[in-house]
Amino acid sequence: MKPTIVTYSIIIEQMLKEFDFDSAYRVLNHMISVGLKPDVCTYTSFLLAYCNQGMLKEAEDVMVKMKEKGVQPDLMAYTVLIDGYGRSGFIDLAFDTLKSMVDAGYEPSHYTYSVLIKHLSHEKLINGNIGRTGFDLPNDGSINIADVWKIMEHDTALKLFEKMKQHGCAPNLNTYNALITGLCRERRLEEAWRLVDHSKQCGISPSEDIYNKLVECCCNKRMYEEAVDLIDVMLKHGFLPHLECFKRLVCGLYDDGNDEKAKATFYRLLHCGYNYDEMAWKVLIDGLLQRGFVNGCSELVNVMEKSGCTIDPQTHAMLIQGFLVKERAHTHNNTS
Structure with missing residues (x-):
């Protein structure tokens, strides 16, 4: 061979x-x-x-x-060279390479932006301009790529935008999406919102994906009321929360004892274009039943039935089975 x-x-x-x-x-x-x-x-x-x-x-x-x-x-080859220039302190050459990447037809990836933010943050660090982020930076001044979004400050993002414009590749929706996603993963909601506001000022409207990242971040921080408000904004713009976000929000509201808000949110989203079986599986079976919210699940099944939403018999059977399993477990716990 x-x-x-x-x-x-x-x-x-x-x-x-x-x-x-x-x-x-x-x-x-x-x-x-x-x-x-x-x-x-x-x-x-x-x-x-x-x-x-x-x-x-x-x-x-x-x-x-x-x-x-x-x-x-390819995208990785350009990103490797960008990182190489950045590590050696040649920030402008890194952005020249970014321009070459864009001219070659490649949209910078989340990792590409992470690399650029890392080197811009490092430049601030060695100049003593990094603010108080609540994150302990290494004594040697190095910044791990995994820590980039923990320390990125708003003016670093603005510096990125400025450099991109100077080198002929203006920031676009993908740029904001990458940065906001990184911040939301670290639950830095306030900083993410500042970038959303900045994007609007630049005439770039947040995408459905950005809104979903913000909803997810709110749920991670147990800010469920804020997540509901965000979904209201999404619906006005014709966007829908991903089913995973939908599930986490409804479960979170029940977890906080806000049953009425959970039911109202579920009802409002019910006729927005979701597949009813997918809703039942994701939100009811994988969500509420898995977390032990049997009564909440039963309430939402009633909401679906009263709204004329029909689900597949197999899905309905799984719901009934889930009720029985949880009920047996509840009975066993009370008698043991």
């Missing part, structure tokens, strides 16, 4: 992880000699190794070489 391009690329990648460039190039040359052409993954391994060593000239040469060979850099 002959080695494939994947086999060669894996061997090269392992050698480059140890920065054994000579051996990696020998394998590369052998690979070419047997008629196999390096692909973008092969070249990206060299890019990553050179960037990790701060050998940016060599990394640039790899980008030139792969294009000469008819291999176009």
